[in-house]
Amino acid sequence: MAVGMVAVLMTMAPAASADEALTVVGTDTSAYPEVRIVVAAPAQLGDLILTDQSGQVVEGGETRAVRVMALPADQLEVALVIDTSGSMLGGPLSSAKAAARAFLSQLPPAVPVSITSFGASSTLSSPPSSDRRAQVAAVNGLKAEGETALYDGLHTALTQLSGPGSRRMAVLLTDGGDTASTATLDATADAFAAAKVPLFAVELRTSESNPAALSRLTSASGGQVVSLSDPAALAGALDGVAKQLVRQHAITYRSQAYGETDIDVVLEAGGVRATARQHLVLPSAPAPVLSPVPAPVAEGSGKTAGLGSWALIVGGALCGAALLGLLLSFLGPRAPRARGLAVRRRGTGMSDAASWMEKAGDTVLRRRGGVASVSTALEVAGVDLRAGELLLGVAAAAVAVLMSGWLLFGPIVGLGLALAVPFVARAGLHHLASRRRKKFSDQMAETLQILAGSLRAGHGLAQGIDTVGREAESPTGEEFRRLTLETRLGRDFVESLSDLADRMGGEDFRWVVQAVQIQREVGGDLAEILDTVAGTMRDRTRIRRQVSALSAEGRMSAWVLMVLPFGLGGVMAVSNPGYLSPLIHSGTGIGLLAVAAALLVVGGMWLSRIVKPTF
Numbered sequence: 001m002a003v004g005m006v007a008v009l010m011t012m013a014p015a016a017s018a019d020e021a022l023t024v025v026g027t028d029t030s031a032y033p034e035v036r037i038v039v040a041a042p043a044q045l046g047d048l049i050l051t052d053q054s055g056q057v058v059e060g061g062e063t064r065a066v067r068v069m070a071l072p073a074d075q076l077e078v079a080l081v082i083d084t085s086g087s088m089l090g091g092p093l094s095s096a097k098a099a100a101r102a103f104l105s106q107l108p109p110a111v112p113v114s115i116t117s118f119g120a121s122s123t124l125s126s127p128p129s130s131d132r133r134a135q136v137a138a139v140n141g142l143k144a145e146g147e148t149a150l151y152d153g154l155h156t157a158l159t160q161l162s163g164p165g166s167r168r169m170a171v172l173l174t175d176g177g178d179t180a181s182t183a184t185l186d187a188t189a190d191a192f193a194a195a196k197v198p199l200f201a202v203e204l205r206t207s208e209s210n211p212a213a214l215s216r217l218t219s220a221s222g223g224q225v226v227s228l229s230d231p232a233a234l235a236g237a238l239d240g241v242a243k244q245l246v247r248q249h250a251i252t253y254r255s256q257a258y259g260e261t262d263i264d265v266v267l268e269a270g271g272v273r274a275t276a277r278q279h280l281v282l283p284s285a286p287a288p289v290l291s292p293v294p295a296p297v298a299e300g301s302g303k304t305a306g307l308g309s310w311a312l313i314v315g316g317a318l319c320g321a322a323l324l325g326l327l328l329s330f331l332g333p334r335a336p337r338a339r340g341l342a343v344r345r346r347g348t349g350m351s352d353a354a355s356w357m358e359k360a361g362d363t364v365l366r367r368r369g370g371v372a373s374v375s376t377a378l379e380v381a382g383v384d385l386r387a388g389e390l391l392l393g394v395a396a397a398a399v400a401v402l403m404s405g406w407l408l409f410g411p412i413v414g415l416g417l418a419l420a421v422p423f424v425a426r427a428g429l430h431h432l433a434s435r436r437r438k439k440f441s442d443q444m445a446e447t448l449q450i451l452a453g454s455l456r457a458g459h460g461l462a463q464g465i466d467t468v469g470r471e472a473e474s475p476t477g478e479e480f481r482r483l484t485l486e487t488r489l490g491r492d493f494v495e496s497l498s499d500l501a502d503r504m505g506g507e508d509f510r511w512v513v514q515a516v517q518i519q520r521e522v523g524g525d526l527a528e529i530l531d532t533v534a535g536t537m538r539d540r541t542r543i544r545r546q547v548s549a550l551s552a553e554g555r556m557s558a559w560v561l562m563v564l565p566f567g568l569g570g571v572m573a574v575s576n577p578g579y580l581s582p583l584i585h586s587g588t589g590i591g592l593l594a595v596a597a598a599l600l601v602v603g604g605m606w607l608s609r610i611v612k613p614t615f
Helices: 002-012 091-106 132-140 150-159 185-195 211-221 231-246 302-331 352-367 371-381 387-409 411-456 461-471 476-488 493-504 507-522 526-550 552-575 577-584 587-610
Strands: 023-028 034-040 055-059 062-064 066-070 076-083 113-118 122-129 167-174 199-204 224-228 248-254 260-269 272-281 337-339 342-344
Touching: 023 272, 034 260, 034 272, 055 066, 055 248, 076 091, 076 150, 076 231, 091 132, 091 167, 091 199, 091 231, 113 132, 113 150, 122 132, 122 150, 150 167, 150 185, 167 211, 167 231, 185 211, 199 211, 199 231, 211 224, 224 231, 248 260, 371 387, 371 411, 371 493, 387 411, 411 461, 411 476, 411 493, 411 507, 411 526, 461 476, 476 493, 493 507, 507 526, 526 552, 552 577, 552 587, 577 587
Parallel strands: 076 113, 076 167, 167 199, 199 224
Antiparallel strands: 023 034, 034 248, 055 062, 055 260, 066 248, 113 122, 260 272, 337 342
16 A cells, blocks of 8 residues: 555655756857856746846856856847748738738837848848837838848848947847858858857748758857748747847856866756857967076086176176166256257256266267267158267167176177177168158258249248248258358358258258359349249159159068078078088188178169169
């Protein structure tokens, strides 16, 4: 009797219910280790309030704490795509229309929906809107005919969805495979995957169906496929899709896994449990950091190690002193000084250290008779520094380069790099001066035109020069303002013009100076002379630029050919150091290198002369 009662009770006990299916709409690992998973809850959980305790994620056999948040429906956008090919004629299309109307009625009123139909081509039947009446009218007006441009219809629907700021979904209702699209299956799948738009497809199985293509599209986008054989079941399938779109939750957790991993997502409330398994691709694990093993110190090497430490200390002190002096000189407040005749102020005082360093630099240059030449070079280059400041900066840079090269490459290399610093500074000044002179020469034609116009308007030459100083760009404006200031201070006008010509160079401007001298001595129409010179300068500039354009390819080829030996030599020295040993460590090889360097220099100079026109 006892066994019989147990058997009766066991038959009366309810069977354990299976877990419901949880649909994963999308995953986001961009904020790793924070991982965000969007899921659509089943109908049994649709009316329940889900909290953080309702969800969990099992990763690597361990349960992770999660945050569960219901996604608002007002951020949802839906693109409805309906098959209107000839195979849908009759009952299938009528059932599809009824299912689409029921689907629209299930969505919240604020959700914008676009409707796309496709037969032989895709058609936007209704743009994104919340007007359900217009959308129902668009659905009622659909007619079945033609081939099946499925992929084109999906591309059209994808363009109707806005940017990634909202939750975008596409819903497809079809009964056959694609037969007329210009787009391909792979391109369509890649487009949905790149846009991160899940595709939910409802397939009415017929002889023309292509389940493999729909599976490819939905798996690439993170959606799902529902297959039916009865057209009357379309309404129920779309109703389920609509509820899934509305009942979406975001589950966020902190991952502790790396690389590819599978996780189990669980939502449980009210005795209902829904699960889903998802494959994630997470960042790879960082490479382990290996601590270097200290090399053994040989016996008797303590003296050398001590010397190296002292060298580091002394080198660091020298570099610090040099950089401190440079900082005091350039960044500290400085007393007024005159550049040419224009006075520029940088502050009301100066620290004693910076003042002493600058005076020391000026004293060294004055003893060697180089203050005037260095100051002129700085003015021509447009560098706002004193001669002593430049010397101090070059000395500080040389000390820093010396110690850096010494510590990194050895004393010989460090000394060579330090000796190269003054030459680099001089080359830099020469480059700045050349660029400033060229810019002055290019602006001269417009400058002369302004002067000629001022003379024709009845103004004097001094007034025209003052106008140029106020209106012209640098460096013409700066030089002509200086010319006006020198004239106002009593210096002869022609002498100031001659100094300007010597300072900025250029044969064309010397012609202008000569024309002004002749006009002051014998008279004449200076405006017409200036117009003629300006026209000649414009023609020369045009020819010079034409030559530069025609020779650009040849000059680039020459640079490539000149740099190529050094690049190949460096690559071979790194990849196979012994290969170049005979060329470097033998007299014949060194002689060949010297000849090659001389030929490269001669070729570069030859090319520079060929492409530089002389008038």
